[in-house]
Structures are given as structure tokens and as C-alpha cells.
Amino acid sequence: MKINRVEAIPFVIPYRKPLRFASGSVEVAEHVLVRVHTDEGVVGIAEAPPRPFTYGETQAGVIAVIEKLFAPNLVGVSLLEREVIMSRLNRTVGNPVAKSAIDMAVWDALGRTLDQPVTELLGGYTDRMRVCHMLGFDDPAAMVDEAERIRDNYGIRTFKVKVGRKPFQLDTAVVRALRAGLGDEVELYVDGNRGWSPAESARAMHEMADLGLLFAEELCPADDVLGRRWLVQQCDVPFIADESAVTPADVTREFLGGAATAVSIKTARTGFTFSQRVHHLAEGLGVEVVMGNQIDGQLGSMCTVVFGSAYRLTSRRAGELSNFLDMSDDLLTEPLQIADGTLTVRPGAGLGVDIDPDKLARYRQDR
Structure with a gap:
């Protein structure tokens, strides 16, 4: 071996x-x-x-x-x-x-x-995860149309909405349009990719307080140390550390510094070994976890569901597992299938998937 x-x-x-x-x-x-x-x-x-x-x-x-x-x-x-x-x-x-x-x-x-399947070697909690779909920048009508198509075709009912442009002229309007168009049966959360300032973030979250958001993610840079800490104290939903928490040590600093109250685990940046450490840290501290997406292809998405389904905590929330749908092709011998809003681990040894040589x-x- x-x-x-x-x-x-x-x-x-x-x-x-x-x-x-x-x-x-x-x-x-x-x-x-x-x-x-x-x-x-x-x-x-x-x-x-x-x-x-x-x-x-x-x-x-x-x-x-x-x-x-x-x-x-x-x-x-x-x-x-x-x-x-x-x-x-x-x-x-x-x-x-x-x-x-x-x-x-x-x-x-x-x-x-x-x-043996990797998911069972890791923890073996379940064999599937609910799927969350990421919605990138577009005008409000186009983003609502995409969300409705994804919901109707794949049964997905959780959406992460990319924000971080103009918070009051555009971003909050997009989220409000999605809530109006999709109704209360879907889960929505926002991801700013560090695009807003702490003050803009606090005002935007206040303006969206009636929309029942699930999380807020990386609304402003973590380097705005005091502003970020102040912002997190204003939020009444868990604040996810994503690109500010690349390593387990980063996660620890963000939590202890008051700059986050939840974490996104991305197997593309912490593999399985370090993702385990982040999971155990989050479990011990009693904080929320989401399985994030690195805009992975199907192989990367299978790695995410293999890890996420292995533990109770990581399988509790919908994982960001669907953006491979926007790729024109992929490398797997058998394409992944999302059905009824879930993605299932493939049976078989290892990851359960293989590369098509052609x-x-x-x-x-x-x-």
C-alpha cells in the first residue's frame, strides 16, 4: 500500500x-x-x-x-x-x-x-445529503428564473445567493425578489465574498431581517478586524467563515476572535484529513457547519458529499453540491444525478466513481 x-x-x-x-x-x-x-x-x-x-x-x-x-x-x-x-x-x-x-x-x-467506501472509513453516518444551489450575479428576474428552474427540475429547495455588489440598490432587491418568487418553503442565505463594508453589511442584513435568512457568509473582509467583530455581534443569524478560514488554525482564530459563528468546510481546500479536524473543532464548540462548494466538477462534488454524509453535523444542512450542472461536460464514467433535492454517495470502494478515459x-x- x-x-x-x-x-x-x-x-x-x-x-x-x-x-x-x-x-x-x-x-x-x-x-x-x-x-x-x-x-x-x-x-x-x-x-x-x-x-x-x-x-x-x-x-x-x-x-x-x-x-x-x-x-x-x-x-x-x-x-x-x-x-x-x-x-x-x-x-x-x-x-x-x-x-x-x-x-x-x-x-x-x-x-x-x-x-471499502471512503464515507464509511470517515464516519458512515448516512449515504446522502440535501443539495443547496449557488446563485451567481445576475439581474433579479434572471436569478428568480434560475432558482425556479433548479427547484422544479431537481427538487432543490436551498439557495445560497451571491451578494456583494451594491447592497441597497441591487443585492437586497435580488434577495427580496427570490423570497417573493419562491415563497417561504425554500431556504435562502447570502454570501458576500467580502464585497461589502461592515457598515453596509449591517444595514443590508437589517433591511433583509424579514426574509427569514438562514445564514450570512463572508459579507465583509476578515481583515476588517474590529468591524467584522462588530458586524457579527449585530447579526441574528449564524455568520459563516469561508475564505477567511482556510486551515483549522484559521477557524480557531475566527471563532475565538468573534469574527464568525459558523464555518464552511470545503474538501477542495482541506481535503478529508483537515476537514475532519475542522468538523471535530466545530462539533466541540457547538457551531453550525455547511459543506461549501469550490465551483467543483462532479469528482469534487462527490468528494464533498462523501465527506458531508459521513457525519451527523455536516449532513444536517444542505450542502453546496450542484454547480457542476453549469459545466458543459465532465470526466466521470457515470454522471452524478440530483433527485428530489438530494445527492447520494455511489456504492463501491473508495469514492465510488471513475474517470472516463476518452x-x-x-x-x-x-x-
Whole structure:
């Protein structure tokens, strides 16, 4: 069960509809397929979605750090030596997406070697999660139309609304239009991607107080230290730390500093090993958790549901699992299916999914 090779394969798949938000936009999936090979012929897989506007990683950077630094240091290490693996990866500062993809591919290889599903190795609480859909920037009518289509076609009844533009002329109007159009049977929460100031955020949340919002996420920068702490004290809904809480240590600082009262776990940036640590921290402190989305493809989305369904706390809320629907294609042999508002873990060892070699050959960029 020893690692003998790590591959980093760039691929590009366009989106049918770009996702736009306060800190950037995604119009094409320029991702990296990571494959961890073992001396027994087992291959574990995971997806690295670089987000340069959030973590500073690019597709080329992910490939370079894996090929030049990470892969040589992991050859010969057992799949069971996860602390050794993480210790060697963490000799290098940053690069959370590259590290996380390797970590999840290791878990997939371990599950395949043991003939066990990763979700059961992690915790095995359930086999499915309710799905939340993210709504990117558009005019109010278009966002209501998209939400109605997603609700009617897939049964999804939780929506995260991207805000962070003009809070009083546009953003609050969008959320109000969604509540009016969708009714009270859906759950809504807002994500500012650090686009508002603390004062704008407090006023906007006050103006939306009658809309029954579930959460508020990253409305203003965490670097506005006193303003962020003041804002969180004003909020009467849990305030989610997302891009301000990349590591377990970040999560601890945000909670202890009063800058957040909930956390988004994204397996694309904390893998399975560090996501476990964030989960245990949140569980011990008694705070809310949502499973977030890195605008993942289907492989990344399966990693999210595999982890989220493994624990009671992470499966309690709808996870952000549906934005792969906007991609024009994907790499899996069997596409994911959202039915009745839920996404289910695939049966089988490891992650339960495989890569279609023909699709990989079509979209990879290194040949």
C-alpha cells in the first residue's frame, strides 16, 4: 500500500453559464486531475480546482508544486501514514487545493485497497445529503428564473445567493425578489465574498431581517478586524467563515476572535484529513457547519458529499453540491444525478466513481 507515483493532469471544460460573484468569476473549469498510484496497482483520484482570486493558486502552479515538491516526497510512503503525508505536504506554505487533492486521492486509494467506501472509513453516518444551489450575479428576474428552474427540475429547495455588489440598490432587491418568487418553503442565505463594508453589511442584513435568512457568509473582509467583530455581534443569524478560514488554525482564530459563528468546510481546500479536524473543532464548540462548494466538477462534488454524509453535523444542512450542472461536460464514467433535492454517495470502494478515459483524453491539456 505504498505510493509509487503522483500525477497532476491539467484539463479544461467550459461552463455553459459562468458563475459571477464579488471576488471573481468562473467561466471555464481549468482544473487538475490528481492520481495517486500505489505499488499494488491501485489508483486513487481527486480534483483540484484552483481559485487564484481566493487562494492564489493557478492550474500551472498546482501542477508545478505537485510534480516538483509533493510527489518526490511521497514516494515510498504508505497510504496509512496520513500524518507523515500531511507533515511532508505542510513543509510547503499555502497551496491548499494541491494538498487537498493529494490527500483525497490517498483516501480514495486506501478505500479501493481495503474494498471499502471512503464515507464509511470517515464516519458512515448516512449515504446522502440535501443539495443547496449557488446563485451567481445576475439581474433579479434572471436569478428568480434560475432558482425556479433548479427547484422544479431537481427538487432543490436551498439557495445560497451571491451578494456583494451594491447592497441597497441591487443585492437586497435580488434577495427580496427570490423570497417573493419562491415563497417561504425554500431556504435562502447570502454570501458576500467580502464585497461589502461592515457598515453596509449591517444595514443590508437589517433591511433583509424579514426574509427569514438562514445564514450570512463572508459579507465583509476578515481583515476588517474590529468591524467584522462588530458586524457579527449585530447579526441574528449564524455568520459563516469561508475564505477567511482556510486551515483549522484559521477557524480557531475566527471563532475565538468573534469574527464568525459558523464555518464552511470545503474538501477542495482541506481535503478529508483537515476537514475532519475542522468538523471535530466545530462539533466541540457547538457551531453550525455547511459543506461549501469550490465551483467543483462532479469528482469534487462527490468528494464533498462523501465527506458531508459521513457525519451527523455536516449532513444536517444542505450542502453546496450542484454547480457542476453549469459545466458543459465532465470526466466521470457515470454522471452524478440530483433527485428530489438530494445527492447520494455511489456504492463501491473508495469514492465510488471513475474517470472516463476518452473524456480525459479529450479535455486534458498536457498532450
